[in-house]
Amino acid sequence: MLETDQEWEVFEQLKDCYFNTERANNPSQYQPEARELLTADDTSHLARLIWGISNGFRFERSWSNAIWHALRYAAGVSSPQHFGVSHISILAEECQRIYSFSNALKEVMYDAEKQAVRRVLKNREDADAVVLEMKQLLDETNQSHNLLLTNTLARWQQADIQHFLQRH
Numbered sequence: 001m002l003e004t005d006q007e008w009e010v011f012e013q014l015k016d017c018y019f020n021t022e023r024a025n026n027p028s029q030y031q032p033e034a035r036e037l038l039t040a041d042d043t044s045h046l047a048r049l050i051w052g053i054s055n056g057f058r059f060e061r062s063w064s065n066a067i068w069h070a071l072r073y074a075a076g077v078s079s080p081q082h083f084g085v086s087h088i089s090i091l092a093e094e095c096q097r098i099y100s101f102s103n104a105l106k107e108v109m110y111d112a113e114k115q116a117v118r119r120v121l122k123n124r125e126d127a128d129a130v131v132l133e134m135k136q137l138l139d140e141t142n143q144s145h146n147l148l149l150t151n152t153l154a155r156w157q158q159a160d161i162q163h164f165l166q167r168h
Contacts, residue, residue, distance in 0.1 A: 036084060036085040036086075037082045037083070037084055037085070038082065038083045038084065038085065038087075038088075039167075041167075042083075042085075042088070042164070042167060043083075045160075045163060045164045046071075046083075046091060046095075046164060048160065049095050049160055049161065049164060050064055050067045050068065050071075050095075051064070052099075052157065052160060053067055053095070053098055053099055053102050054067060054102075056106055057102075057106070063102075067098055070094060070098060071083075071091050071094050071095070074090055074091070074093075074094040075087040075090045075091060075094075085167075088164065088165060088167070089165065091164070092161050092164055092165045095161055095164070096161055099157050099161075103157075108138065112134050112138070115130070115134065116130060116131075116134070
């Protein structure tokens with residue numbers, strides 16, 4: 001097949017070129033920054049934080065999946081790779097951000113439900129008018145969402161996040 005030294009040399013050059021191109025086009029697999037991965041306890045605490053955030057929403061499983069996605073995005077860890085110890089502060093900060101947002105959203109949703117029960121069912125107001133008014137209020141709330149996001153977290157939520165940060 002390859003009979004001369006020149007043919008072998010061309011073959012070697014082509015082989016080197018091919019494999020170097022392969023390496024350039026297919027970067028190495030994900031290498032975690034931290035050698036130390038989260039322990040089972042750490043992962044359990046994180047799962048409990050996620051449950052605490054998503055609990056109470058109608059689509060709890062969707063919320064839970066989306067929160068895991070947001071945490072992976074924030075930490076720069078794609079699925080199915082594992083979080084490392086170096087990601088704990090990033091994960092805690094992202095959980096805090098999501099808690100603030102979700103608490104504000106839950107409050108708005110609960111208020112809307114209470115108003116609907118009181119106004120439409122008890123006071124017999126026109127349902128379409130009440131829904132339209134609620135949509136307008138929600139739009140106004142969205143415009144001033146920064147005020148809602150600055151609400152402080154409940155003490156137990158802060159404690160959960162601190163517990164996760166301290167790895168107890």
